[in-house]
Amino acid sequence: MTKNQDAAALAKAQSPSLKQAAASASGRSALMGAIFLMATSAIGPGFLTQTAVFTNQLGAAFAFAILVSILIDIAVQLNVWRIIGISEMRAQELGNTVIPGLGWLLAILVCIGGAVFNIGNIAGGGLGLNSLLGLDVKIGGVLTAAIAIAIFLFKRLSDALDKFLVVLGVIMIALTVYVAFVSGPPVGSALKNTVLPDTIDWLVITTLVGGTVGGYITYAGAHRMLDSGQTGPDNIKAVSNSSITGILITGLMRVVLFLAVLGVVAGGISLTGETNPAAAAFEHAAGEVGLRIFGAVLWAASISSVIGASYTSATFLVPNRPEKKKLQNWVTIVFILISCSVFIFLGTAPALLLVFAGAFNGLVLPVGFTLMIYVAIFRQKDLLKGYKYPLWLIIIGVIGLIIAWFLAYVSFGSVFDLLSS
Template sequence: MSGPGRAATFGAMFMMATSAIGPGFLTQTSVFTVQMGAALAFAILLSIIIDVAVQLNVWRVLAVSGKRAHELGNTVLPGLGWFIAVLVFIGGIAFNIGNIAGAGLGTNAMFGMDPKLGGLLSALLAIGVFLSKRAGVALDRIMIVLGAVMILLMLYVAIASNPPVGEALKNTVAPENVDFMVITTLVGGTVGGYITFAGAHRLIDSGVTGPENVGRITKTSVAGIIITGVMRILLFLAVLGVVSTGVALAEDNTAADAFYHAAGEVGLRMFGIVLWAAGLSSVVGAAYTSVSFITTQKTQPRNRNILTVIFIAACAVLFLILGTAPQTLLIFAGAFNGVILPIAFALVLWVAWRRRDLLGGYHYPKWLLGVGAIVLILEFYLGWNSLTGIADLWN
């Protein structure tokens, strides 16, 4: 492979995937499986299709232009990029408190360690990645390793739970129940907020840009969604295998209970490893992406790493003060997610449609633009619902 190394491309792919696979991802998928049973298979399939449509457009436009989302926004409309950056940064702080909390709970499940101590140690490990003299290489490698660990452990538990695969396959094409809010929640958890930009910004920082790299950009963007989809499918099957036997899972920690019933005490320890890896990788991904939105490509890597360390440290301090991610913060972060993606995605589609000059003269596929436009309408609907939900909360 010529140009930037294979590790950088894989790093971008796993950056996006592991950023999506956080503590919230594990909880959402587990709870929805209990609620919908095998019918969730259809929701997962449809959400993956929508995720691919979003990510293909976002990664292609950003990487071909060679500009990060906020840089592109400021080029199209001065100030728009910084507006998006503020939303991403505030949402990133709130979510990273939750990610550190998730990593702490993972160490508790693994070793019985105090969650605050475990969260703090995990945050320090994340800081160590960015303090490394070869932070870029370390970042790519840790994301790949954590992603692989999560998938392999999830595969083991999915097999151990002996799920009704035939019933799941049937519901993939002929669902017994369809819940569009579940589908939209899954989409938001995969490509919402900062997540879809994590890998795209990593590609840009690694030098995989320009029309000549469209093939690599496309393959990497789709592969990132596939990794996330595989993880969600394995978790779905693991929980489905348990609930199909009639076991009632604990409502306050559904995923952990599913692992315990599937593989006993070993399963519970495995859940701790998965939760810790999900939390740590999301801490790294959220920090990297949040800081990438408040810096430019002219910012020296050393200065960017220092800012990232400060970001993680501040989130860790807030975690120690607050104990866990407060509900209000997470609700607001969810609202920001609902607003960030449609605004940024509209920007991406506008550039693809009207600003070929920013794409080096690249002829953007009309079919991809059309699919993106359909998804954008759905996103604006979801974004509006996010805002009205917050208004209702405070009334």
């Protein structure tokens, strides 16, 4: 046998293992992307404003609300990721299997809420680039949407989506950690209030839960996880660890942002009445540099939320089949284009529309999560492929479900109050 033949034979023998290694690496990358898609989808413009407002309102006691919301988030995502991961079916597919039409109802709720909030996400991208580079807000919003579209339009960029999300997440956390360090927050008081709060506001806690696992965010990471191939009963450990990691990353960002704002508030500066309390906090903490950092954080939060809302909404409208991947990308692009067009016409998302979208998001969590708990209890043999679902996970899931329905009640109560006023 010649040297060339030997080399060819060796390459042929090695090729299956090389392909397996490449597939494994691709799966890990997609799973990491799923973790950061869930985390960065939750960290949007509303997340930044919400955290600043509540920190200004509650001070160090907000630490307790953050802890409780993280625990509830873990209870929800542990169940959602595990059920979708084991069944290897998207949420709407599970819904239509259990009750014909339920999946499409869930898809409508996700897409309505996602579309309206996407207008706000694009507006946030414009504001971020305005603070960072001084660009006109509308130009910044269009540029943000264009970058998001390019990611789904060009295959090379689409393949790098998971890495892009990881980079955005790291940038947001690193910059906010710097501002938290500069602002000099009373860490001891924050730690004390984490377990022994001076005050407890359950409405704030339910609002936080809605902001981190409400609407499309509930399914963003779980649907992306299906693309990783690391699903089914054999991969249950990876699925569970990934869901917790995503929530902890979101929680870490919430904590460092809270500390950054707390340092400003504890220094005697009130953010009440500020048009953009988060931006004001960053500027008070680090001056002009702080404002530029806020712009970078806001833009990263906005574009990652644009990607998360658009991608997840598309997964609810397109079947989960390899041959439909290109169609899913085009639906995602159209979703971004529609949101961007409305933003250009209106300049921002109208407050009333955002309130109604919040109400829809308040429904998505309990409706979808009721489906998940039902599957966990009654459809283990068929939809979960014989997997024996842990009783402890069902118990914490039911507790989370009760809180989710309360959140929906509060959400729609706010809408009715607004309309009657």
